[in-house]
Amino acid sequence: MSAVDVALSPVQEESVRATRHIYGPLALCTNESIVIYITVAGSVIPMRVLESDSIGEVKLKLQTCKGFVVKMQKLVFGGRELARNESLVRDYGVSNGNVLHMVFKISDLLVITVRTTCGMEFEFPVDRHQDIGYLKRTILKKGKDFGEELKVQELFCNGEKLEDQKLIDDITADAVIHLVIQKFAKLRAKHAERDVELSVVAANWNEETQSQGVHEPSREFQSFSKKTPDRNLLLEPFVVDPNIELPGYIWDMINSACDGLTKGNIPIRSSEGTGGTYFMQDGSGNKYVAIFKPIDEEPLAVNNPQGLPLSTNGEGLKRGTRVGEGAFREVAAFLLDHPRTGHRTLSNCELGFSGVPPTVMVQCLHNTFHHPDGFEWSSEYTKVGSLQLFMKNEGNCEDMGPGIFPVEEVHKITVFDIRTANADRHAGNILVSREGKEGRIVLTPIDHGYCLPENFEDCTFDWLYWPQARQPYSPETIKYIKSLDAEQDIDLLKFYGLDLSVECARTLRISTMLLKKGVERGLAPFDIGNMMCRETLNKESVIEVIIRDAQDSMLPGMTEATFLETVYKLMDIKLEKLKYKSS
Numbered sequence: 001m002s003a004v005d006v007a008l009s010p011v012q013e014e015s016v017r018a019t020r021h022i023y024g025p026l027a028l029c030t031n032e033s034i035v036i037y038i039t040v041a042g043s044v045i046p047m048r049v050l051e052s053d054s055i056g057e058v059k060l061k062l063q064t065c066k067g068f069v070v071k072m073q074k075l076v077f078g079g080r081e082l083a084r085n086e087s088l089v090r091d092y093g094v095s096n097g098n099v100l101h102m103v104f105k106i107s108d109l110l111v112i113t114v115r116t117t118c119g120m121e122f123e124f125p126v127d128r129h130q131d132i133g134y135l136k137r138t139i140l141k142k143g144k145d146f147g148e149e150l151k152v153q154e155l156f157c158n159g160e161k162l163e164d165q166k167l168i169d170d171i172t173a174d175a176v177i178h179l180v181i182q183k184f185a186k187l188r189a190k191h192a193e194r195d196v197e198l199s200v201v202a203a204n205w206n207e208e209t210q211s212q213g214v215h216e217p218s219r220e221f222q223s224f225s226k227k228t229p230d231r232n233l234l235l236e237p238f239v240v241d242p243n244i245e246l247p248g249y250i251w252d253m254i255n256s257a258c259d260g261l262t263k264g265n266i267p268i269r270s271s272e273g274t275g276g277t278y279f280m281q282d283g284s285g286n287k288y289v290a291i292f293k294p295i296d297e298e299p300l301a302v303n304n305p306q307g308l309p310l311s312t313n314g315e316g317l318k319r320g321t322r323v324g325e326g327a328f329r330e331v332a333a334f335l336l337d338h339p340r341t342g343h344r345t346l347s348n349c350e351l352g353f354s355g356v357p358p359t360v361m362v363q364c365l366h367n368t369f370h371h372p373d374g375f376e377w378s379s380e381y382t383k384v385g386s387l388q389l390f391m392k393n394e395g396n397c398e399d400m401g402p403g404i405f406p407v408e409e410v411h412k413i414t415v416f417d418i419r420t421a422n423a424d425r426h427a428g429n430i431l432v433s434r435e436g437k438e439g440r441i442v443l444t445p446i447d448h449g450y451c452l453p454e455n456f457e458d459c460t461f462d463w464l465y466w467p468q469a470r471q472p473y474s475p476e477t478i479k480y481i482k483s484l485d486a487e488q489d490i491d492l493l494k495f496y497g498l499d500l501s502v503e504c505a506r507t508l509r510i511s512t513m514l515l516k517k518g519v520e521r522g523l524a525p526f527d528i529g530n531m532m533c534r535e536t537l538n539k540e541s542v543i544e545v546i547i548r549d550a551q552d553s554m555l556p557g558m559t560e561a562t563f564l565e566t567v568y569k570l571m572d573i574k575l576e577k578l579k580y581k582s583s
């Protein structure tokens with residue numbers, strides 16, 4: 001028996017038991033059985049799987065053996081995210097002895113339920129990274145809905161008073177928090193994924209209400225402010241062309257985040273996502289104002305905080321993207337999202353048709369970012385990345401059934417994804433909020449670090465399977481789509497210093513062409529989107545076949561324009577066939 005066998009045997013037994021659990025004893029007899037290693041948060045889990053297992057089944061085994069909820073797992077192998085749950089282990093080229101990396105997403109959101117004595121329930125989301133002081137203030141604010149009944153005074157857990165500075169996240173799951181108020185009320189809190197339950201029960205008590213002051217600057221920051229008198233060093237726009245003037249709404253976001261840093265409200269790293277994503281707070285410490293994503297912390301980049309390995313060839317987690325370009329793609333996504341009233345200009349503060357939050361490139365210096373090789377308060381340690389406006393939300397589309405989303409809200413996302421051939425549109429990347437007295441649902445697309453890839457290989461749209469995608473676009477949306485112009489878009493990006501590569505520009509041209517041609521023929525988002533997505537991992541999508549056929553027909557010396565003309569004609573033929581089939 002080799003040393004490896006010895007080291008693995010206890011875990012193998014465990015994995016084998018899981019295999020038996022799912023497949024019965026026959027699973028052990030097959031020669032497809034392989035051992036893979038899953039790295040997660042610094043430890044390695046050996047696991048026996050079948051090459052014919054789907055990625056979904058591997059995730060299920062991890063849930064069975066280790067308790068990691070399937071929905072919260074992200075697996076990476078060979079620098080690529082194993083994003084398709086229905087694809088097989090062997091489709092992704094995973095074989096015996098290979099190492100897979102798992103990023104475990106924990107939701108940043110906790111949903112707190114307050115129940116009054118008369119049985120009324122009110123739910124409100126709080127951030128697990130916030131502290132008890134924040135929780136109290138939130139309950140107090142919400143307390144208006146309960147009248148005078150809910151006056152927060154103290155919170156206790158396991159007999160211990162919870163200090164305002166304690167993080168909500170530090171409270172043990174399943175713990176019962178006692179909210180001490182003047183009249184009886186009950187509170188319950190659960191993680192948005194519903195895998196952890198936290199109960200909060202209130203009892204009678206009579207003491208003075210805590211003062212609701214603003215956070216004191218942390219000790220960490222006090223030392224920082226002494227060392228860095230230059231406020232601009234903290235956070236400033238990263239502009240390629242100094243002649244471009246940033247508009248007021250972008251400055252408001254930067255200044256607000258800067259104010260937060262100055263007051264010692266440190267950037268808070270999100271537990272979700274595969275890259276370094278930081279919530280920037282305002283001066284009061286009560287509000288997030290922006291999201292900062294440094295380029296050196298992107299997945300597979302040199303300082304990725306999730307422990308993902310470095311890319312071996314520079315390619316990002318999705319095919320046709322490059323490590324370190326995510327932040328630029330985020331900014332491009334905002335610039336391309338033209339408002340209904342006309343073309344995007346930075347001075348126009350209107351949200352775009354699809355609602356991509358305002359995003360700009362910035363540089364920021366702070367010791368809370370991931371600096372594995374040490375840190376000094378010097379400009380050398382400044383990080384460059386995208387800064388995006390924080391959008392208040394109640395969670396994301398993964399947390400709820402799609403049936404409740406208004407058709408127009410889904411359609412606006414489909415328009416953006418098709419235009420930009422977005423390779424990362426899963427339901428978790430669409431935030432959900434409510435607007436107005438009726439609580440109209442609004443969807444906000446985020447996380448556009450994988451839009452405009454060089455090819456269409458990894459295009460996936462979760463909304464394809466939502467009923468709204470089968471409905472035709474409204475006349476207003478069709479009008480918007482007709483106004484799109486890929487050449488103008490390319491020029492616009494260039495103007496703002498984002499010069500697309502020939503391949504990415506080609507993607508934008510072809511996907512805009514497909515969207516426009518599709519609506520001309522009255523196709524629904526499903527029909528158009530479906531042409532861009534692979535049915536299975538190794539079967540080319542319709543758009544890929546069109547592009548390959550166009551490439552095959554090219555003679556040496558032919559121009560990009562000729563290539564696009566060929567794509568244009570081939571696309572017409574395919575669309576006519578599709579129209580004929582569906583009529």
Ligand SMILES: Nc1ncnc2c1ncn2[C@@H]1O[C@H](COP(=O)(O)OP(=O)(O)OP(=O)(O)O)[C@@H](O)[C@H]1O
Nearest residue numbers: 270272273274275277291357388389390391446447
């Ligand atoms: N503009 C925003 N407003 C509010 N919250 C946001 C915004 N952008 C990101 N977030 C929050 O931060 C979390 C992580 O962000 P994001 O998904 O963009 O990171 P990522 O590392 O690129 O993720 P992924 O692994 O899904 O590609 C999101 O799940 C969301 O909760």
